Amino acid sequence: MSEANKQYAYKYDEMQSHKVADKVERRLIHTDNLMLVNVEFSDGPTNKPDPFHSHPHEQVSYLADGEVYLFVGDDEKVHLKAGDKFAIPSNIPHTIQRLTSYVRIIDCFTPLREDFL
Numbered sequence: 001m002s003e004a005n006k007q008y009a010y011k012y013d014e015m016q017s018h019k020v021a022d023k024v025e026r027r028l029i030h031t032d033n034l035m036l037v038n039v040e041f042s043d044g045p046t047n048k049p050d051p052f053h054s055h056p057h058e059q060v061s062y063l064a065d066g067e068v069y070l071f072v073g074d075d076e077k078v079h080l081k082a083g084d085k086f087a088i089p090s091n092i093p094h095t096i097q098r099l100t101s102y103v104r105i106i107d108c109f110t111p112l113r114e115d116f117l
Helices: none
Strands: 018-021 024-030 035-041 058-065 067-072 078-081 085-088 094-098 103-110
Touching: 067 085, 067 103, 094 103
Parallel strands: none
Antiparallel strands: 018 024, 024 035, 035 103, 058 085, 058 103, 067 078, 067 094
16 A cells, blocks of 8 residues: 555554453544544443543444443433444533443544544
């Protein structure tokens, strides 16, 4: 692959994987203003939701594999399965609970999650 193509195209199997926690990995790409993150969980199903968190970044997500409960603020949990999507505005507490052994979520963030770099 030429150097020119490397800055635009990334092959999944060739991307660096970052271990976030035991059985949780992520791969990411970004431009100056937008970040795409592939998060793979192989620790499910889990007995309870992960701790709530929030961030100043806007987030849209696509559930590529598995099933989860999505928790946002004080709203009722939402059951999501592969193919479903969700959007989280800035600074809104949210989390998930994994319902299947494997879950893959594709997250997009703006601005960049500097904490992921």
